[in-house]
Amino acid sequence: MPETQARILVVDDDPIMHAVCRKALADKGYDIVAVTSGRECLDKLRHEVIDLVLLDYKMPDLNGIEVLRLIRTSDDPELGVVIITGKGTMNSAIEAFRLGAQDFVTKPVSSEQLRAVVRQGLEVTRIKRHLRRFAREGKKSRQFEYLVGESAPMQSLFETIIKVSASPISSVLIRGETGTGKSLVAKAIHEGSPRASGPFIQVNCTAIPSDLVEMELFGTEKGAYTDAQERKHGLVEQAQHGTLFLDEIGHVPAAIQPKLLNVIEERKVRRLGGREDIEVDVRIVAATNRNLEKAIDSGDFRADLFYRLNVIPITVPPLRERGRDVLLLAHHFTQGFAKEFGKTVRAVSPMAEKSLISHSWPGNVRELKNAVERAVLLVDRDVLQETDFSLTITTAPVSPSTPESGSQTDWATTSLEEVEKAHILNVLQRAHGNRSHAARILGVSTETLRRKLKEWKQE
Ligand SMILES: Nc1ncnc2c1ncn2[C@@H]1O[C@H](COP(=O)(O)OP(=O)(O)OP(=O)(O)O)[C@@H](O)[C@H]1O
Ligand SMILES: [Mg+2]
The missing domain is CATH 1.10.10.60 (Homeodomain-like)
Structure with missing residues (x-):
């Protein structure tokens, strides 16, 4: 929900307030809808998609608190509501916040103040709606089940993933800094493809000792070496009709690289000690955080394999370029870890949010996830503070x-x-x-x- 397309409902029996809001907000690109009573407000909400309500407290039919209470039991309980009142009492403010009002401001309100509460209110609504959708849709959108993100670079990544998944191309290269989520992207490419019902075989090229990589990938024929008692299918064969995810491809030993090229180009594999080629139908998705161009220069990576893989390169953006996705992810992980550790933590303080946003995240989402895990584990309060994240060391x-x-x-x-x-x-x-x-x-x-x-x- 880009801020500029957001629709704001102004509810006030005083038309002057409508004009004040229009003046402050309309030129910011918001779409303003105005009504004069609580009942009209509820009626509008039933028929239109509204992103934020600016709600007067004192109105002839229902007062602001009564309207807010009804909104919380409606179809869109996460809707952001800001109460604007002529004369605020402590009790009404407490009641408003208890019902989840985003803010409680007293008239007269300056244009600047209005813009600020609207901006904040929309942001909170966006996050809450996202988390709710995420929780509700769960399995429904399996392809992006685990990939949290709404920023422009992530949206365009999702679009690329959708296009690539559906296409018949036989290899994909996922690039990006460490911890950006390349393995989740690989899984999403598989889930969205017609191969989704086939296997997804993941191989971490640094985890297998280099002298075993060939055997593991291509399998062995009986008698291929002294201990080989029987035929063994390699991982390439195991991925038949599915996806073979070669993680950390930059570390595949040089001797193996031409054989991989053969799998991609000829769609054939030969087991160790075997005499025949076996036809395979496998899509290779490779990932690396290494600068492969450099590895080519230093002779560690074959240029022909690189160009073959790089036909469709997908770059996962670093976290520091994803704007407020940092907060979305922080809330997402906070909820997850709170549940896992049986903690009551449910929020991140505004100051902590600020420091999360300004942090440079050299370890990307993995670093954020670790920071949240540590914070949730150690904290005994409901709200995480800046100091809980111990970000000082890596802030700049x-x-x-x-x-x-x-x-x-x-x-x-x-x-x-x-x-x-x-x-x-x-x-x-x-x-x-x-x-x-x-x-x-x-x-x-x-x-x-x-x-x-x-x-x-x-x-
Ligand atoms: N958009 C995201 N939404 C939710 N979780 C994410 C997202 N991106 C990454 N993660 C989580 O962050 C962690 C790191 O992601 P992942 O292992 O995929 O990174 P990577 O790019 O493969 O890093 P490396 O290059 O170091 O292998 C994982 O726990 C993953 O689940
Ligand atoms: Mg990885």
Whole structure:
């Protein structure tokens, strides 16, 4: 629901208030609908989609609180309501908040104030509706069941996923920083494709020792080597009529790469020790957070395989580019972990939201998920505060205090990789060299951290 298309219902028996609201809000692109009584308001809500109600307290028929109570038992109980009153009493304000009013403001209201409460009210409504839809639809939209996001970059990612899933192409490459959700995207591509009823076989290319990768992927024929007692189907064959997800493709040993190319181009596989090719119908979805162009330059990755995979590249955006999705995800994870740990936590404080938004999330969604998990686990209150997230260490790139840097670093002329390196080394230093601790703070796997350190020759 982009803010500019939101429809706001103004309910006030005083037409001057209608004019005040129109003046303050109409030029912001909101669609304003105005009525003069509580009954008319309820009637409008039954027939039109409204995103926020600005509700007068004192009206001739039903008062604002009575209308609010009826809204909460209607078809759209998450609808945002702001009570605007001529003379606010403490009791009416308490009652309004108890019924979930987003705000309670007293007249006269300035245009600026109106715009601010509307902006906030719409945001809260958006999040609540999303969570409700998510909970209600559950299994209905299996394809995006686990992918939370409403920001523009995520919407366009969803569109790409839908197009790619439906197309008959035989390979897809998913790129993106660590922790952005590449494995969820791979699953969504499978779920949305005509192959969804077939198998989804996931292989983590760094998890299998390199001398076993070939056997695992392509299988063995009886007698292929001394211990091979019987024929073994490889993972490629197991993915027949389905999807083979090669996670961390950048780490597939060089010797295996031409064979994978063969699977994609010729749709054939040969078991180890086998003499015949076996036809396979498998879509390969590969993912990497590695710069494959660089790996090609250094001779670690074959250019022909890269170009073949990269026909349809899908890039998962980093979390810092997803705007308020950070909050959506934070609420989503808070609910999930609260349920899992049996906690009563149900909200994130506005100050904490601010710091979540301004954090740079180098470990992306994984880092956020870990931060929320830790916070929910440790907290005994209902609302998570800024300090519960312990984000201080990674809020901004910290100047590297490496001996050679000497003076302050000029970030404006520093490459992203250098910033990343400085940041990682800094966190590692603060974690007293404890890699698993550092990896947890950074929101990456220890494997990823180890690899990075190795790349930089830090181990
Ligand atoms: N949009 C999202 N909605 C909900 N959960 C998400 C989303 N994106 C990622 N996650 C969660 O964040 C964690 C990290 O995601 P995932 O493992 O898919 O990252 P990745 O891109 O494969 O990272 P890496 O490159 O380090 O392997 C997982 O627990 C995943 O469930
Ligand atoms: Mg992954």
